[in-house]
Amino acid sequence: MNKLNTIIIALLISTAFVRAGSPVSCGSGINCNLCGDTDEIRRNFAAVSQTECSYSKCNQATPINGFICQSCYGQSDAVQALNQGGFYNPTTNSCVISCPYGTQPDYTTSTCHSVKPGNNVACSTAVDCSKCGATQQIQNLFTPVSETDCQMIDCSQTPPSYNGYVCKSCYQVSGAAAALNIGNFYDPGTSACVASCPQGTQADNTNTCQIVKPGKSVICGYSGSCSRCGDTPQIANLFKPVNNSKCKMIDCSQTPPSYNGYVCKSCFQATGATDALNIGYFYDPGTSACVASCPQGNQIDFNNKCKPIPTKPGNNISCGSGGSCSGCGATSQIVNLFTTVSQSSCKMIDCSQTPPSYNAYVCQSCYQAAGAIAALNIGNYYNPGTHACVTSCPQGTQADNTNTCQPIPTKPGNNISCGLNGSCSGCGTTPQIVNLFTPISGSNCKVTDCSQTPTSYSSYVCQSCYQVTGAIAALNIGNYYDPGTNACVAECPQGKVADIKKNCQIPQTIIGKDVSCGTVASNGNAANCNLCGDNSIVQNLFSYDTTTAGQNCQFKDCSTIPSTLNGWICNSCNGVEGSKIPVGLYFDGSTCVSTCSTGVATSQSNWTFNFYSFGILRKYYNHGKKRKRVKSKIYTIDNFRERTGTRIAIHLIDNYFKSKHS
Numbered sequence: 001m002n003k004l005n006t007i008i009i010a011l012l013i014s015t016a017f018v019r020a021g022s023p024v025s026c027g028s029g030i031n032c033n034l035c036g037d038t039d040e041i042r043r044n045f046a047a048v049s050q051t052e053c054s055y056s057k058c059n060q061a062t063p064i065n066g067f068i069c070q071s072c073y074g075q076s077d078a079v080q081a082l083n084q085g086g087f088y089n090p091t092t093n094s095c096v097i098s099c100p101y102g103t104q105p106d107y108t109t110s111t112c113h114s115v116k117p118g119n120n121v122a123c124s125t126a127v128d129c130s131k132c133g134a135t136q137q138i139q140n141l142f143t144p145v146s147e148t149d150c151q152m153i154d155c156s157q158t159p160p161s162y163n164g165y166v167c168k169s170c171y172q173v174s175g176a177a178a179a180l181n182i183g184n185f186y187d188p189g190t191s192a193c194v195a196s197c198p199q200g201t202q203a204d205n206t207n208t209c210q211i212v213k214p215g216k217s218v219i220c221g222y223s224g225s226c227s228r229c230g231d232t233p234q235i236a237n238l239f240k241p242v243n244n245s246k247c248k249m250i251d252c253s254q255t256p257p258s259y260n261g262y263v264c265k266s267c268f269q270a271t272g273a274t275d276a277l278n279i280g281y282f283y284d285p286g287t288s289a290c291v292a293s294c295p296q297g298n299q300i301d302f303n304n305k306c307k308p309i310p311t312k313p314g315n316n317i318s319c320g321s322g323g324s325c326s327g328c329g330a331t332s333q334i335v336n337l338f339t340t341v342s343q344s345s346c347k348m349i350d351c352s353q354t355p356p357s358y359n360a361y362v363c364q365s366c367y368q369a370a371g372a373i374a375a376l377n378i379g380n381y382y383n384p385g386t387h388a389c390v391t392s393c394p395q396g397t398q399a400d401n402t403n404t405c406q407p408i409p410t411k412p413g414n415n416i417s418c419g420l421n422g423s424c425s426g427c428g429t430t431p432q433i434v435n436l437f438t439p440i441s442g443s444n445c446k447v448t449d450c451s452q453t454p455t456s457y458s459s460y461v462c463q464s465c466y467q468v469t470g471a472i473a474a475l476n477i478g479n480y481y482d483p484g485t486n487a488c489v490a491e492c493p494q495g496k497v498a499d500i501k502k503n504c505q506i507p508q509t510i511i512g513k514d515v516s517c518g519t520v521a522s523n524g525n526a527a528n529c530n531l532c533g534d535n536s537i538v539q540n541l542f543s544y545d546t547t548t549a550g551q552n553c554q555f556k557d558c559s560t561i562p563s564t565l566n567g568w569i570c571n572s573c574n575g576v577e578g579s580k581i582p583v584g585l586y587f588d589g590s591t592c593v594s595t596c597s598t599g600v601a602t603s604q605s606n607w608t609f610n611f612y613s614f615g616i617l618r619k620y621y622n623h624g625k626k627r628k629r630v631k632s633k634i635y636t637i638d639n640f641r642e643r644t645g646t647r648i649a650i651h652l653i654d655n656y657f658k659s660k661h662s
């Protein structure tokens, strides 16, 4: 209306000075030929400026057109017909003040023309048509018709600028301006509507032909068709064949309304690809987006789509309560591995995954569950020491009430002084035994755990564990160790004696020294020791010394004390290492002694001489059959032997005495 007012004011001003119509904008700068389509009309217009002309026949009713109505409206000399309004209505062939309903003024010709509304196009925002064009000018060409659709108000006029929605709305509308009736698409390259987008371009979802950015080849074709590149034709049609088995995205520069893994793969890193299609090779249906890698718990299927890895649930375990699994682990990390089955029962969600940390309930739930990983399919027990499921708890541990292997409390033994300087190396002959001990201090050591059965041990082990509460039976028998049976014993078995370390040993025989009670072989009689004792029992305790082959015999074993002793025994064993025979060369009638009592002569034999018997001996020597000369008086057997220089044959004396006394 502003324009109309201006025209009216201009007309009023101009009529004050000239008796002609007001100037209208149909001048060409040279003539007024644009002011009408007949010579008659053109002739009656006169140029008043470079662009304007005035009509000079406002006083006659014909001819008539928009410029005439506009120039004559309001003129004092205008006939009634030319003073009705500034617009020409072709339908009634008259000037009008405003165009009737269904028509619209064409301001360039001041002529009413009937509008030609376009078809519906889907660019409504449900409020207005602001989506229908990038500029206000284009948006104003549209009017909303529904929540989704707008339409061109008038296709009969070619707007100064337009777009794909304009082309599409006006295409095939009768009365549409020729420029708007070419096709559905708008080609920005030629700023024109087109029937189909030119080569190298493709219509986007605003019907605008865009320069396409093709993707890379992907193997989703089949027999030269790309129908398998998408589950829907909408997606499959985004592709075009490369060859029999390969297709590629026609255009990666547009984000399609829906897409898939082949789209992601074809467009990833393709030149000109839109951001949404340039993320990665895979499609995540969870987020409906291309991704560089599938989210955790997903794997890639054969068409580049992320899909959840099937879980392998575990067995029911009674570690829940009140419908919660919080009792199934000490940390939320472990608890979250479980899912509720019932009020008190839970199960592992997925035994096919390696959990970051776990416990006995995890082991139990996954043990023998289908698809469980090897580490979770070993057994029902959990060994925290090795952080592993186990078939049974290792030695030294026992399962607690949650099936977790816990160290068995040790039962240490008593102090034994078998170590040295804080080491227990003296407590056993092998490292295996030594390692059973813990040093206490100095030479003190103790068995670390008497409740365990050692594979081999020693008397120190027996001693340390004896009478210790909790000691195993085999270690609670006694202080002695019998290597023969590899057992602790209360006392050494028959035939064995305890050594200083309380080990039961077969006693060693300790052979005595040579003593001269032997008899050389003669007259067919074998050499013997018959003179070494007065009966065969004692004689048999001696053995003839064949190496010296004289009159020497040796007491067979000084380590055992015979029931009766004699001087030969004392003499043979005296000073021999390990001898148990009482110390002393001499026999005093009951035991070995170092010196004889005063007034008692010594003898190397059983025989004890008193003065009386010695007197008899001297008489024998002086008066007997074997009399010999002696240089001086004889007091003892020894100086007797020394004086006579003769080795006296005791048995002769023996016989002599026997003969004298019998």
Ligand SMILES: *[C@@H]1O[C@H](CO)[C@@H](O)[C@H](O)[C@H]1NC(C)=O
Pocket (backbone or CB within 6 Å): 217, 242, 243, 244, 245, 246
């Ligand atoms: C398809 O083209 C690729 C090269 O782009 C070629 O390696 C492949 O062998 C072709 N396949 C067929 C079936 O022609």
Ligand SMILES: *[C@@H]1O[C@H](CO)[C@@H](O)[C@H](O)[C@H]1NC(C)=O
Pocket (backbone or CB within 6 Å): 315, 316, 341, 342, 345
């Ligand atoms: C686990 O418990 C549920 C619910 O009580 C039961 O239906 C299912 O059979 C049980 N599964 C096994 C393996 O025992």
Ligand SMILES: *[C@@H]1O[C@H](CO)[C@@H](O)[C@H](O)[C@H]1NC(C)=O
Pocket (backbone or CB within 6 Å): 414, 415, 440, 441, 444
């Ligand atoms: C073992 O020896 C240590 C150090 O001599 C001593 O303190 C401790 O009381 C002893 N223990 C027993 C049970 O004899």
Ligand SMILES: *[C@@H]1O[C@H](CO)[C@@H](O)[C@H](O)[C@H]1NC(C)=O
Pocket (backbone or CB within 6 Å): 420, 421
């Ligand atoms: C025991 O330790 C003491 C003090 O450290 C040292 O003098 C001694 O030589 C050690 N004895 C042995 C047999 O190592």
Ligand SMILES: *[C@@H]1O[C@H](CO)[C@@H](O)[C@H](O)[C@H]1NC(C)=O
Pocket (backbone or CB within 6 Å): 534, 564, 565, 566, 589, 606, 607
């Ligand atoms: C020593 O000989 C005497 C006389 O024959 C005998 O009575 C005695 O028992 C013997 N003593 C020993 C210890 O053999």
